[in-house]
Every structure is written in C-alpha cells, then in structure tokens.
Amino acid sequence: MGVINKNSDRDWIKHRYIGAGLCIVFIFGVLFLRLVYLQMIHGEEYRRLSMTNCVRLKSIKSSRGLIYDRHHNLLVDNRPAFDLTIVLEDAKPLKETLERLAELTGDSYEDLTASIKKAGRAAFYKPLVLKRDITRDLLAVIEAHQFDLPGIHIDIEPTRNYIHKKTAAHLIGYLGEINKEELASGKFPNVRSGDSIGRYGIEKSFEADLQGKRGGHQVEVDVNGRVIKILKTVEPVSGKDLVLTMDLSLQQKAESLLGENDGAVVALDPSNGDVLVMASSPSFDQNDFIGGISSKKWQALRDDPGRPMNNKAIQAEYPPASTYKTITALAGLEEKVIDRNSTFFCPGFYKFGNRRYHCWNRYGHGNLNVVDAIAQSCDVFFYQTGEKVGVNALARYAHGSGLGRLTGIRLTHERPGLIPTSAWKKKRFKEPWQAGETLSISIGQGFNLVTPLQMAVFISAVGNNGTLYRPRLVRSVQDAKGQVIREIEPDITGGLPASKKNLAVVRQGLLEVVHGNHGTARRIRLPGIQIAGKTGTAQVFSRKAGEKFNNKKLRRTLQDHAWFVCYAPAQNPKIAIAVIIEHGEHGSSAAAPVARELIHAYLEDPEVPTAVVKHDQAHVE
Amino acid sequence: MFDRRLVSNFDWGFLLVIFFICILGLTILYSAVTAGYAGTDLHPLFKRQVVWLAVGFVIMMGCLVIDFKEFAKLHFLIYAACVGLLVATWLVGHTGGGSQRWLVLGPVRIQTSELMKISLIISLASVFADSISPEGLGFRHLIKPAILCIIPFGLIFIQPDLGTGLLLLLIAGCLTIFVKVEKKVLFILGGAGLSLVPLVWFFGLKDYQKDRILTFLNPERDPLGAGYHIIQSKIAIGSGMLTGKGFLHGTQNALNFLPEQHTDFILSVLAEEWGLLGCAVLLTLYFLLLFLGVNISYNCRNMFGSLLAMGITIMIFWQIFINVGMVMGLMPVVGVPLPLVSYGGSSVVTNMVGFGILLNISMRKFNTA
Numbered sequence: 001m002g003v004i005n006k007n008s009d010r011d012w013i014k015h016r017y018i019g020a021g022l023c024i025v026f027i028f029g030v031l032f033l034r035l036v037y038l039q040m041i042h043g044e045e046y047r048r049l050s051m052t053n054c055v056r057l058k059s060i061k062s063s064r065g066l067i068y069d070r071h072h073n074l075l076v077d078n079r080p081a082f083d084l085t086i087v088l089e090d091a092k093p094l095k096e097t098l099e100r101l102a103e104l105t106g107d108s109y110e111d112l113t114a115s116i117k118k119a120g121r122a123a124f125y126k127p128l129v130l131k132r133d134i135t136r137d138l139l140a141v142i143e144a145h146q147f148d149l150p151g152i153h154i155d156i157e158p159t160r161n162y163i164h165k166k167t168a169a170h171l172i173g174y175l176g177e178i179n180k181e182e183l184a185s186g187k188f189p190n191v192r193s194g195d196s197i198g199r200y201g202i203e204k205s206f207e208a209d210l211q212g213k214r215g216g217h218q219v220e221v222d223v224n225g226r227v228i229k230i231l232k233t234v235e236p237v238s239g240k241d242l243v244l245t246m247d248l249s250l251q252q253k254a255e256s257l258l259g260e261n262d263g264a265v266v267a268l269d270p271s272n273g274d275v276l277v278m279a280s281s282p283s284f285d286q287n288d289f290i291g292g293i294s295s296k297k298w299q300a301l302r303d304d305p306g307r308p309m310n311n312k313a314i315q316a317e318y319p320p321a322s323t324y325k326t327i328t329a330l331a332g333l334e335e336k337v338i339d340r341n342s343t344f345f346c347p348g349f350y351k352f353g354n355r356r357y358h359c360w361n362r363y364g365h366g367n368l369n370v371v372d373a374i375a376q377s378c379d380v381f382f383y384q385t386g387e388k389v390g391v392n393a394l395a396r397y398a399h400g401s402g403l404g405r406l407t408g409i410r411l412t413h414e415r416p417g418l419i420p421t422s423a424w425k426k427k428r429f430k431e432p433w434q435a436g437e438t439l440s441i442s443i444g445q446g447f448n449l450v451t452p453l454q455m456a457v458f459i460s461a462v463g464n465n466g467t468l469y470r471p472r473l474v475r476s477v478q479d480a481k482g483q484v485i486r487e488i489e490p491d492i493t494g495g496l497p498a499s500k501k502n503l504a505v506v507r508q509g510l511l512e513v514v515h516g517n518h519g520t521a522r523r524i525r526l527p528g529i530q531i532a533g534k535t536g537t538a539q540v541f542s543r544k545a546g547e548k549f550n551n552k553k554l555r556r557t558l559q560d561h562a563w564f565v566c567y568a569p570a571q572n573p574k575i576a577i578a579v580i581i582e583h584g585e586h587g588s589s590a591a592a593p594v595a596r597e598l599i600h601a602y603l604e605d606p607e608v609p610t611a612v613v614k615h616d617q618a619h620v621e
Numbered sequence: 622m623f624d625r626r627l628v629s630n631f632d633w634g635f636l637l638v639i640f641f642i643c644i645l646g647l648t649i650l651y652s653a654v655t656a657g658y659a660g661t662d663l664h665p666l667f668k669r670q671v672v673w674l675a676v677g678f679v680i681m682m683g684c685l686v687i688d689f690k691e692f693a694k695l696h697f698l699i700y701a702a703c704v705g706l707l708v709a710t711w712l713v714g715h716t717g718g719g720s721q722r723w724l725v726l727g728p729v730r731i732q733t734s735e736l737m738k739i740s741l742i743i744s745l746a747s748v749f750a751d752s753i754s755p756e757g758l759g760f761r762h763l764i765k766p767a768i769l770c771i772i773p774f775g776l777i778f779i780q781p782d783l784g785t786g787l788l789l790l791l792i793a794g795c796l797t798i799f800v801k802v803e804k805k806v807l808f809i810l811g812g813a814g815l816s817l818v819p820l821v822w823f824f825g826l827k828d829y830q831k832d833r834i835l836t837f838l839n840p841e842r843d844p845l846g847a848g849y850h851i852i853q854s855k856i857a858i859g860s861g862m863l864t865g866k867g868f869l870h871g872t873q874n875a876l877n878f879l880p881e882q883h884t885d886f887i888l889s890v891l892a893e894e895w896g897l898l899g900c901a902v903l904l905t906l907y908f909l910l911l912f913l914g915v916n917i918s919y920n921c922r923n924m925f926g927s928l929l930a931m932g933i934t935i936m937i938f939w940q941i942f943i944n945v946g947m948v949m950g951l952m953p954v955v956g957v958p959l960p961l962v963s964y965g966g967s968s969v970v971t972n973m974v975g976f977g978i979l980l981n982i983s984m985r986k987f988n989t990a
Contacts, residue, residue: 012755016799017919020931024911027942028904034949035904038859039897046859050872050893055852057845216845218852232844 055231058127058219059192062212063158065239067172067202069248070274070475074163076172081159081291082139084152085127088116090221091151100148104141105131127153129194132291160196162286168251170311171244171278171411171473173201174289190214199289201311202242202473205410209477212239240485243476245274253601254279257594262582263561264312266456267598270573272490273460273469275409277577277598278453280312314414317449318580320403321536322377322587323565324444326462326506329370331397332385333502340505343369346380350439357383357439360537374509375516377535379443386442391433394441395421400497401458402468403450408493409471417454420447445539452578455565458496460576462510463532463567466496466503510534511570521564521588524596529603532573533566533595535587559583564591568599575602632983635913639961639976642906643674645891646962652869653883653890654964666883666964673966677973684977688985692978693925696740696747700769703740706733707776714780721780732967734777734785738792739974742932744769745793749800750925757803766797784955788939795935800928837953847954850886854948858892865896883964885956888948903962907941917983926982933975940972 038046049055067076084105091097102109112130134142134154142154160175176199178191190213191197197211198204215236220229254265258281267277282304288297301308310316332338348364349356359365359379365372373381386394398404404419420441422433440446453471461468470491477486496503510532513519520535538561562584567573577595584590647670654664692699706724710733715723723730745766752762770793777786802810822831840847857871866872871893882890892900914934921927937960944959946952958968 014919016801017915020799020934021912021915024908024915024938027938028908030951031942031945031949032901032904034946034951035858035892035897035900038855038949039862039892039900042859043862046856047862049856050860055849055856057849059845218844218849232848234845 056219056221058217058227060215060217060234060236061157061195062190062214062236063238064160064212065210066241067210068241068243069246069251070244070276071247072243073248075168075244075248077161077163078158079161080156081133082136083129083155083157084131084134084138084142085129085155086116087127087151087153089151091149097149097151100145101130101142101152104145105134105138107131127155129155133159160286160290164248164252165285165287166283167248167255168246168278169201169283169286170280170313171201171246171251171275172286173203173205174199174286175203176289177292201411202244204412206242206474206477209242210239213237238480241478241480241482242474243478245269245276245472245475246278247276247602250598250602251277251279254594254598255281255283257597258581261584261590262306262312263580263584263591264316264452265577265579265594265598266313266452267575267577267602268456268460268469268471270460270464270469270567270576273457273472274475274490275471275473276575276602278311278313280310280316282306282308284308311411311413312580312582313452314407314409314411315451316580317415317417317451318561318563319446319448319538320444320450320455321538321561321563322379322444323455323459323534323536323563324398324448324450325374325377325382325442326459326510326534327398327401327403328382328386328389328394328442329374329506329509330401330496330498330502331389331394333370333505334397334498335389335393337388338370338385340371341369343367344373344381344384346378348380350380350383352383352387352436352439355436357436370505371509371512372516372518374506374534375512375519377513377520382442383439386438387435389442391438391441392421392423394438395419397497398448400494401461402494403454403458407453407457407471408491409453410473414453415451417451418447418449444536452580455563456576456578459534459565459567459578460573461496462503462507463570463573463576465500466498467492468494468496507532507570510566514566521566521592523588524592526596526600529568529599530570531566531568531596531599532570533564533592535592536563536565537561537585537587538563540583559585562587562590564588564595566592566595566599568603575599626987627984630984630986632913632917632980635910635917635976635980635983638906638909638913642903642910642961645903645906646959647671647674648868649887649891649894649962650883650964652871652894653887655869669966670964670969673969674961676966677969680970681973681977681980684974685981685984687981689926689929689978689981690923690985692743692929693747693750696744699740700744703733703737704772704776706731707737707773709733711776711779722782722785729966734773734780734782734789735967735971737773737777738789738936739933739971739978741769741773741789741793742796742936743929745796746925746928746932749796749928753800753924753928755801757801758797758806759803760806763797763802763806766793769793784957788943788955788957791939792932792936795939796928796932799931799935837955840950840954851947851950851954854886854889855950857889858949861893861896861899863897865892865894865899868894870894884958885944885963886948887963888945888959891962892948904945907960911938911941914979917979917986921982921986923986926986930979930982933979936975937972 063078066074069075088094098112099109102112115128115130139154142149142152162172175196178188178193178195178197182188182197183191183193188197190211192214198207203210213236215234217230218232219227220231221227250267254267254277258265258279261281263281265277265279266275268274269276284301345367346359346365348362349358357379360377365376365378365380368376368378368381370381398419404417406414406416425431425433437446441448457468457471470493472488472490474488476484476488478484511530513533513535514521514525514531516522521533524531540558540560560583562581563579564587565578567576577598579591579594581590581594650670651667654666710721710724714721715725715730722732722734724733748765748769752758770790774786774789777789836842836847840851842848860866871890891903911934914930914937918927918930918934921930940957940960943952943955943957947954947957958965960972961969
C-alpha cells in the first residue's frame with residue numbers, strides 16, 4: 001500500500017488537492033450567480049408569474065382511429081362532444097359561480113360539486129370535468145353567460161360514435177374509462193386518467209393501433225383563466241384506422257335474419273379465414289357506453305336472459321349435435337372402420353347392451369352408406385361408426401379439426417369448448433368412461449361443446465379441402481390519409497386430419513344434405529348455387545329413452561337449439577357459414593334458411609361494394 | 622486498545638455541518654409536504670424522513686467502529702456483494718416508474734444502485750492507491766478500474782436507470798483524473814471518446830432514442846413534460862427574490878405545480894419561501910461540507926484513505942451540482958436527490974455511510990500502520 005512519507009511525493013499531489021478545491025469554488029460560484037440571476041435580476045418577473053399562476057398546460061386529445069368494413073364503409077368515427085369544465089383556481093367566488101351554473105344547467109348544486117370533491121387537491125389549476133357531452137342548447141346558454149362564469153370552460157373532446165346502432169356491437173366492442181391499476185401498469189403510456197381505452201371486441205384487441213397520442217399547449221392565462229398566449233404546442237397524433245374483413249351489408253342482413261331470436265351467425269371466407277359476419281343476438285347499443293354506462297342500463301343488460309353482453313359466436317358453447325357427424329364420418333373413414341361403400345342397417349334404433357339408442361327417425365332409414373347417412377343424418381349409422389372408432393380417436397380427429405381449442409381469433413373471452421376423452425372424464429368426475437357415452441358423443445351430444453366460430457372454421461376447412469385458418473378480423477391498418485401502414489396476412493393454423501379422398505366422400509354427403517332427394521335441408525335449395533351443409537338439433541335437456549314430449553307444450557327454454565353449418569358454392573366455396581338459433585328446434589327449419597338468405601345475398605353480388613361513404617370530417621380536429 | 626487520538630482527531634466541525642444541513646432539510650421538507658395537507662398530525666412522509674435520518678446517524682456512527690483500512694482488504698468482497706445485490710434487483714426487483722431499481726427486503730426497499738456507488742469508490746481507491754505515481758497512470762493501470770466500472774454500469778443501465786449509471790461513471794472518471802493519468806493516455810482516450818460519439822449517434826441509435834437524449838439535454842424540447850417542470854421550478858425559485866415569501870407561504874409549492882417537490886425539486890421550495898438568503902445558507906453549508914471533505918482527504922497520511930475520502934467528496938459534489946443545476950435549469954432533468962434534504966431513505970443512508978467513512982478517515986489520519 002502506498003504510504004506517503006517522502007516530501008517530494010506530497011508536493012506533486014498537493015497541487016491536485018488545491019485543484020479539486022478550486023473546481024468546487026468555481027462551480028459554487030456559478031450556482032450562486034445563477035441564483036442571483038433568477039432571484040434578483042428576473043425576480044420581479046417570476047414573482048408576477050407566480051402570483052397569477054398563469055403558465056399552464058392544456059391538453060389536446062388525439063382522435064382515435066376510425067373503423068371501416070371491408071368495402072370501406074365507415075362503421076365507427078368520432079364526433080365532437082362538449083364538456084363543461086372548471087378550473088378551481090380561477091372560479092372565484094366558487095360558490096356563487098357554481099350556483100349560477102346550476103341554475104343554467106338545471107342540475108343541483110350538489111351534483112356539480114360531487115366531481116370537485118372527488119378530485120381533491122391535486123387538481124387545483126387543472127380543468128375538471130363537471131358535465132360531459134352537454135347539448136348544443138346548453139352550450140349556447142353557457143357561451144352567452146361566459147363572463148358571469150369565471151373559471152368555467154367548454155372543452156371540445158372527440159368522442160366515439162358508433163354509426164350503425166347495434167350492428168356488430170360484439171365484434172367492434174366498446175370503450176371504457178381507464179382504471180388506476182391499468183394506468184399504473186405502464187402499458188398505456190399515452191393515456192391519462194379520465195381517458196377511455198378499448199374494453200371489448202376489436203376496440204380492445206387493436207387498442208395499440210387505434211389509440212392516438214395526446215398533444216398539448218403550454219399557455220399563459222389571465223386572472224379569469226382565459227388563454228392570452230400560446231407559448232408552445234405539441235401536436236397530437238391521431239390513432240390509426242382499421243379496415244375490417246367484415247361485410248357491413250351481409251352483417252346487417254344476418255342480424256335482421258336472427259331478428260328476435262337468441263343465437264349467433266358466423267360467416268367466413270374459406271380461402272383466407274376472413275370474418276365476413278359475426279353476429280350475436282340480442283345485441284346492445286355501444287353508444288350507451290360512451291362516458292360511462294348508467295347503472296340502470298348496465299343492470300338491464302346484465303339481467304337480460306338473452307345474455308346480450310355475451311358474444312355468442314365465441315363465448316357461448318353448445319353441443320354440436322348432428323353437425324358433429326361430419327367429424328365422426330371423417331374419423332371412421334380415416335381409421336378405416338368404414339369406407340365409401342360400407343353400409344349399416346337402421347331399423348330406427350340401435351341396441352347397445354340392454355338399452356335402445358334411438359334414431360331421430362323412429363321408422364328407420366333402412367340400409368345406408370356414409371354419404372346417405374350424412375344426407376339423412378342417420379343416428380344409428382354414426383352410433384356404430386363412433387363405437388368402432390372409440391372415444392379417444394374421435395377426440396383426436398375433433399381436436400385436429402379445430403374443436404376443443406381456441407381458434408386464435410384476436411378477441412378476448414373466446415371459449416375453447418370441450419371435446420371429452422376417457423382420461424378427461426377420469427380426471428373431472430373420477431369415473432371411468434362408459435361405452436354408451438361414446439354413442440352420444442358420435443352424434444354430437446353428451447359432453448361435447450363447441451362455439452359457432454369453431455364450427456365455422458371447421459366447415460370452412462372442409463369446403464376449402466382441408467386448410468384451417470385463424471379467423472382474420474382486420475385486413476389492414478392505415479393512416480388518416482388512407483395509406484396502408486400494415487397488412488394483416490391470412491394465417492394458416494393447421495390442416496384437417498383427413499386425406500383428400502375421404503374429404504371428398506364427406507363433401508358429397510354434405511352436398512346431398514341440401515341437394516339429395518332425402519337431404520335434411522333440401523328445402524333451402526337456391527337456383528344456380530350448390531350449397532353443401534349439415535343440420536343439427538342440439539338437445540338442451542336430455543330425454544329418457546322412449547319418453548315422448550310434445551314440444552309445443554314445453555316452455556321455450558327447454559326447446560332444442562337449431563344448428564346449420566355450410567359452405568357455398570359447393571365446388572369452389574366463397575363463403576362458409578355457421579348458424580345457431582337458441583331454442584329454434586330444428587336445424588333444417590330454423591337455422592338453414594338463415595344461411596340460405598346470406599348465401600343468396602353474398603353470391604348474387606359478392607364483390608360489388610355498397611355505396612362508399614366518404615367522411616372528410618371523420619377525424620375530429 | 623482505545624487510542625485517545627481517535628477522539629482528539631475527530632472532525633467535530635464536519636459533524637456540525639451535517640447536523641445543520643439535516644435541520645435545514647427537515648424544515649424545507651416540512652413545508653413541502655405540509656402545503657395543502659389536511660391532517661392535523663405531522664405528515665407521514667415527514668415522520669418517515671426523521672426516522673431515516675436517525676437511522677442514518679446510527680449507521681454513520683457504525684461506520685466509525687472499523688478502521689477504514691480494513692475496507693481496503695475487504696474491498697473486493699464488498700464489491701462482489703453489491704454486484705450480487707444488483708443482479709438480484711435485476712432478477713426479482715420491485716418495478717416502479719417503469720424501471721426495476723428496488724430490492725424489497727421485509728419492510729424496506731433498497732435502491733441497490735446507491736450502495737454500489739460507495740462500494741465502487743472503495744474498490745477504485747484501493748486499486749489506485751497501489752498504482753498511483755507522479756508520472757500518472759498508464760493504460761495497463763486503467764484496465765482493472767475500467768472492468769470494475771463497467772459491470773455495475775451495465776447492471777444499472779438495464780434497469781433502466783441511465784441517470785444513476787452515468788453518475789457512477791462520472792464519479793469514477795473524476796477520481797481517475799484526480800489520481801492523474803498520463804497526458805498521452807488522456808488525449809488518446811479523450812480523442813477516441815469524442816470520435817465515437819458521432820459514430821454511435823448516426824449508426825448506433827434509433828430515432829426515438831436520439832429523441833430521448835435530446836430531450837434529456839434540452840428539456841425545452843418537451844414543453845408538456847420536463848420542460849414544463851423546469852419552467853415551474855424557475856418561476857418558484859425566481860419568485861422567492863431576496864428574502865422569500867416566508868415559511869409555508871410559497872404559492873407554487875402550495876398549488877402542487879411541481880410533481881416531485883418533496884424529492885428532486887425540493888430546492889425550489891427553499892428558494893421560494895426563503896429567497897436568495899436561504900439558498901445562500903444552504904449552499905454555504907454544502908460548500909463547507911465539501912471543503913472539509915477535501916481537507917480530510919488532504920490530511921490523511923494513508924493513500925487509500927486519502928483517495929477514498931476524495932472519492933466520497935466527489936460523489937457528494939456531483940449530487941449537489943446536478944440537483945441544484947437541474948432545478949435552476951442549468952442541467953438536464955435527472956432523478957438525483959439533494960443530499961440530506963430530499964425525501965428518501967436510500968439516499969439518506971448512502972450519504973450517511975459516506976460521511977461516516979469520511980469521519981472514520983479523519984479520526985485515523987495519522988495512523989499509518
């Protein structure tokens with residue numbers, strides 16, 4: 001260790017200590033001079049500025065991105081809303097000002113002060129919102145009394161406007177005010193307290209694109225809080241616009257066809273997974289959520305037995321019923337349990353153990369092969385096929401076909417459905433699998449649960465010869481000038497676990513459902529367009545063997561759900577559809593006609609866009 | 622065995638200066654947190670700061686017990702422990718304000734980068750004490766110190782806390798220059814550094830990173846954020862004029878114009894309420910503190926002790942200069958607290974450890990064994 005004991009050593013190092021000391025003297029001199037400069041030379045000026053507290057920030061809200069349908073029809077834009085705000089520091093005398101204001105607006109004094117109390121001391125000089133979205137009449141009154149109302153301002157805020165009330169409400173979603181946890185999470189750097197963020201649907205999933213960036217002014221204000229001078233400005237950045245894959249006119253058609261029924265319709269483009277329609281009924285008005293939904297309206301929505309707040313296309317799980325026979329047929333063919341020509345005899349029931357499993361046709365279908373069995377939806381044929389394939393192999397094919405797992409659509413709350421296996425039952429119920437249960441599974445009853453979107457993705461894959469697509473919601477993201485910033489490419493998630501040859505057999509069966517002489521959906525034929533599909537009638541409530549019910553006597557809630565899944569044209573499909581009507585009874589009578597109308601509307605005139613609405617005022621400045 | 626010289630050499634003046642700064646600091650903090658506070662009790666932040674200062678005094682006294690020369694022997698162990706804490710912070714640290722800086726141990730949150738400063742100074746002082754010479758340090762003498770700096774800098778940089786990271790390098794750099802570097806080496810390193818800046822600027826950085834650095838250097842670029850705070854801070858300071866608006870009568874303070882008035886911007890509260898006179902008193906106290914620090918360093922007969930004292934003095938100097946400069950609009954906006962005045966436990970404890978070491982060195986300055 002270096003020990004200083006020689007004088008020569010001390011000499012050279014002594015200068016360095018003196019140097020260090022001089023540096024400190026110099027820097028402190030600079031700091032002191034700066035203080036003199038601020039406090040003595042400019043002191044008067046700063047004292048004046050501090051007395052009026054007149055340098056403030058005024059925020060400029062950015063406008064959120066717009067949403068268009070696939071043909072550039074505007075679905076969501078922003079309108080100016082007028083908010084009544086107060087700056088406490090300027091509103092003097094406060095009590096008189098608020099009383100005067102209460103008289104003009106017709107609100108009680110207490111209502112107006114409530115938001116002030118909530119804000120606390122943090123916001124003494126920041127504008128506080130007293131009343132959101134006031135009417136133009138009230139706006140005129142306030143403007144006229146401007147000079148009697150010190151510290152009261154009108155702020156123009158761009159506010160979300162859902163143009164087509166209730167249309168695709170579940171798909172598009174809505175906004176809600178950001179909460180404290182989300183603000184603290186750091187995930188929303190451009191959002192401030194009081195701002196809204198996407199809460200549901202595309203508004204939520206594409207928040208990062210839609211959200212803009214706030215700007216602001218640094219301003220000097222007078223004693224009454226009115227702006228005298230803008231010192232500095234940071235321009236806001238608008239959010240990006242979205243072009244959806246959804247077809248507005250088709251969506252509206254689907255919603256009107258659903259009408260008062262509870263249920264869902266999903267239509268996909270089989271060539272790329274584009275979501276042409278995603279309708280869920282009953283719907284709700286997204287405009288009700290702007291500025292916070294009233295608790296009365298929220299309660300009404302929540303307590304509605306039709307579950308309007310659920311997107312039934314992805315959140316509701318139903319037994320797939322006879323639509324599932326398509327899977328059973330594929331599994332049977334692939335596992336070589338049956339082939340194109342193997343036949344079973346249907347006497348109207350299948351005896352298994354000492355129990356009779358009935359066919360829906362009590363008189364029996366006689367001898368039929370797999371194509372006939374699909375066309376006529378014979379239960380007995382599929383009981384036997386399923387029994388030979390076994391529950392676990394069936395589950396493997398169902399899984400491979402996209403059932404029992406998420407489709408990967410970019411929406412939150414998607415449900416995976418359920419495809420049972422023997423291991424699953426052991427785990428869930430601590431009971432072994434019963435062979436009889438395999439029979440129920442084979443015709444899509446029992447534990448099986450699927451969402452309408454899963455069925456649409458599956459039937460679309462059958463139609464396009466085996467490709468499973470991730471449903472695509474947004475085609476492109478563009479800027480306010482319409483320049484494309486980002487295209488979203490179709491995304492293949494897998495292929496059906498079936499050979500082209502076996503798929504062709506199943507496709508023939510699906511075609512005969514509509515076009516065969518005994519097809520269950522033969523009544524929906526359209527001139528010139530071949531439709532391939534499958535009906536289904538899902539039991540809500542299990543009947544004991546041999547028990548008879550007269551449906552009309554049952555309460556509507558016990559009636560069966562009606563399914564129809566299809567694609568068209570059969571040879572080169574352009575659209576694939578899944579329809580479910582809750583308590584619609586028969587797939588052929590309740591669900592299939594909905595699909596037919598949509599196919600008719602889409603294929604008659606598929607590529608001609610409906611009138612393109614040009615909204616130059618769409619981005620509110 | 623107890624040496625009587627330990628008491629006679631104890632630097633009572635230094636302790637007195639620390640004591641006065643604490644008293645002044647608490648007075649300002651009281652005003653900063655009480656403005657607009659509704660409770661009748663003392664503000665909880667004020668109470669907590671009193672506790673921290675008391676804890677700090679105990680820790681400072683604790684630093685007197687062991688002969689500082691033991692630190693030289695243990696320096697690598699201390700260094701390794703602090704790096705370990707930084708790694709732990711990186712792995713399991715508490716995230717606040719977008720960066721992961723705190724390690725939570727029971728009821729206390731430790732800002733580990735603060736401890737690292739002291740530890741690095743001890744290590745550098747120890748390394749330099751062996752290599753110091755009138756001719757200055759050559760390249761080969763600088764390899765070890767460079768490695769010692771770069772590890773903690775990297776770990777603090779990824780938190781990310783660029784401000785503290787750069788402060789660490791600044792302290793290390795100043796200590797190195799104090800020790801004396803060969804002219805040749807100084808020119809080469811300086812030249813290399815300067816020529817690297819444009820390279821990194823044009824090829825190494827993305828636009829948003831450049832933007833952040835420019836805003837850091839010039840807060841006016843961000844008129845709604847840092848720039849606005851600086852304007853409000855300057856208004857607060859300037860409006861204090863010669864004698865101030867009086868204790869608890871600051872209007873800028875009362876209206877919460879500044880976001881961090883009890884931490885980084887606390888000087889503006891003093892300037893507003895006590896004016897130029899109040900600021901002059903605080904600056905004088907700080908000047909005395911640094912002067913006594915240099916004095917301790919100068920008088921120490923042990924090279925390690927002398928460099929350690931100088932390093933700690935440099936650390937305190939930069940904190941004061943950066944904070945005061947920032948609040949007055951002379952320096953970039955960095956989150957560096959004002960020693961013993963800003964609210965905050967980690968800062969109080971680190972500074973008290975530093976003062977303890979300085980006092981320790983002053984006590985044992987003749988003890989060269």
